[in-house]
Amino acid sequence: GPKPMDVSTTPHEIFSADVTVLEGHSSEVFACAWSPAGSLLASGSGDSTARIWTIPDGPCGSIQSSPASGHVLKHFKGRTNEKSKDVTTLDWNGEGTLLATGSYDGQARIWSRDGELKQTLFKHKGPIFSLKWNRKGDFLLSGSVDKTAIVWDTKTWECKQQFEFHSAPTLDVDWRNNNSFATCSTDNMIYVCKIGDPRPVKTFSGHQSEVNAIKWDPTGSLLASCSDDWTAKIWSVKQDKCVYDFKEHTKEIYTIRWSPTGPGTNNPNQQLLLASASFDSSIKLWEVEKGHLLYSLAGHRY
Ligand SMILES: *[C@@H]1O[C@H](CO)[C@@H](O)[C@H](O)[C@H]1NC(C)=O
Numbered sequence: 276g277p278k279p280m281d282v283s284t285t286p287h288e289i290f291s292a293d294v295t296v297l298e299g300h301s302s303e304v305f306a307c308a309w310s311p312a313g314s315l316l317a318s319g320s321g322d323s324t325a326r327i328w329t330i331p332d333g334p335c336g337s338i339q340s341s342p343a344s345g346h347v348l349k350h351f352k353g354r355t356n357e358k359s360k361d362v363t364t365l366d367w368n369g370e371g372t373l374l375a376t377g378s379y380d381g382q383a384r385i386w387s388r389d390g391e392l393k394q395t396l397f398k399h400k401g402p403i404f405s406l407k408w409n410r411k412g413d414f415l416l417s418g419s420v421d422k423t424a425i426v427w428d429t430k431t432w433e434c435k436q437q438f439e440f441h442s443a444p445t446l447d448v449d450w451r452n453n454n455s456f457a458t459c460s461t462d463n464m465i466y467v468c469k470i471g472d473p474r475p476v477k478t479f480s481g482h483q484s485e486v487n488a489i490k491w492d493p494t495g496s497l498l499a500s501c502s503d504d505w506t507a508k509i510w511s512v513k514q515d516k517c518v519y520d521f522k523e524h525t526k527e528i529y530t531i532r533w534s535p536t537g538p539g540t541n542n543p544n545q546q547l548l549l550a551s552a553s554f555d556s557s558i559k560l561w562e563v564e565k566g567h568l569l570y571s572l573a574g575h576r577y
Contacts, residue, residue: 286574292336297328299341305363312371315345315388319362323350325376327390346390350378361402368408368429375415377403383417383427394432398425404446411453414470418445424458426470440466440475447488451495459486465500467512479510481517487529492547494539497563499549501528507551509563519566526555537563 302321309316316328325348326341341347350360361379368375373393374386379402385394401420408415414435415427424438424445443462450456455469455476465486467477484503491498497518501507505524508517530552537547548569549561558572 286572293334295330295335296338297326297341297344298338299326299347300324305361306365308365308367310367310371310374310388311369312367312388315371317365317367317374319365319376321361323360323362324348325350325362325365325374325386327374327386327388348374348376348384348386348390348392350376350380350382350384363402363404364406366406366408368412369410370412375406375408377406377417379403381419381421383415385415385432396427396432396434398434398437399423401444404444405448407448407450407456409450409453409456413453416448416450416456418448418458420444422460424448424456424468436470438466438468440464440468446486449489449491449498451491451498457489457491457498459489459500461485463502463504465489465498465510467498477512479508479515479517481508481520482506484527487527488531490531490533492533492563493535493537499531499533501531501551503527505553507531507549507559507561509549509566519561519563521551521559521561521568523559523568523571524551524553524555524557526553528553 300320300322304318304320307318314330319325328345359380362376364377366375376384381399383396399419399421403417403419405418418424422441426435428435441460441462443460445458445460448458457467459465463482465479466475469476482502482504486500486502489500498510507521507528509519511518528551532550534548536542536545547563551559556575560570562569
């Protein structure tokens with residue numbers, strides 16, 4: 276087939292006149308997420324706050340200042356910001372009615388879309404780096420530097436089950452379906468876990484360094500992972516060794532995304548692709564059916 280092209284000449288540049296700037300955070304912003312119900316954007320920052328922004332319809336190009344255009348979700352009591360309460364991760368539930376935030380203080384917090392604190396979930400003994408609702412909305416999953424992952428029952432807000440399989444910090448978690456999920460860690464391992472099961476239902480070993488992120492494909496049959504070992508890998512629960520090992524990046528890979536295409540999606544006739552982003556400053560697109568590199572996007576300079 277054709278050689279993977281460097282398509283560095285064709286990125287679409289967005290000019291500042293077409294950008295809305297959201298001002299208010301006083302420290303770095305770690306995460307942001309659109310509400311599935313629309314027009315609300317949540318952001319989490321090192322200033323110990325999360326913010327919910329109301330983004331009006333119509334063209335971009337304005338400056339919006341918080342708190343005037345939304346809500347400030349304070350992760351501290353009193354006046355001073357504490358570094359220990361960095362908001363590292365956040366996720367909306369499927370209806371867009373509740374926002375979960377994970378913090379460096381090891382607590383998960385549940386907020387209404389109006390910015391009201393509904394619950395504080397204590398049990399982790401270290402920072403939370405990943406937090407996800409399942410599709411059904413009956414469980415919330417958190418992964419922590421304390422090495423464990425916890426499934427929270429969202430009716431009672433009690434810990435349904437704590438999973439203690441990793442030997443080092445859990446960096447990412449991802450639901451496979453409503454009852455099962457995967458976790459990855461700085462211990463180079465990936466575990467597939469099921470609620471009610473005291474042991475991992477599958478162990479994926481093969482990465483030579485920290486596994487930074489994992490994502491199930493749209494049908495929950497393939498798991499993609501990326502690592503500080505410069506590789507992205509694709510796994511299937513039907514086999515122990517990875518299905519594909521993508522080795523073309525020349526530095527650490529810190530995040531990956533599946534395309535919303537292929538069987539079981541709204542675009543069933545378009546092929547399924549995986550995108551990976553690396554400290555080598557390239558984005559690579561992988562054709563999953565054939566297991567090879569399709570494009571290398573080299574427009575970024577750093
Ligand atoms: C999860 O639960 C939701 C709501 O009950 C359902 O629509 C969805 O199909 C379930 N997902 C899977 C993968 O079973």
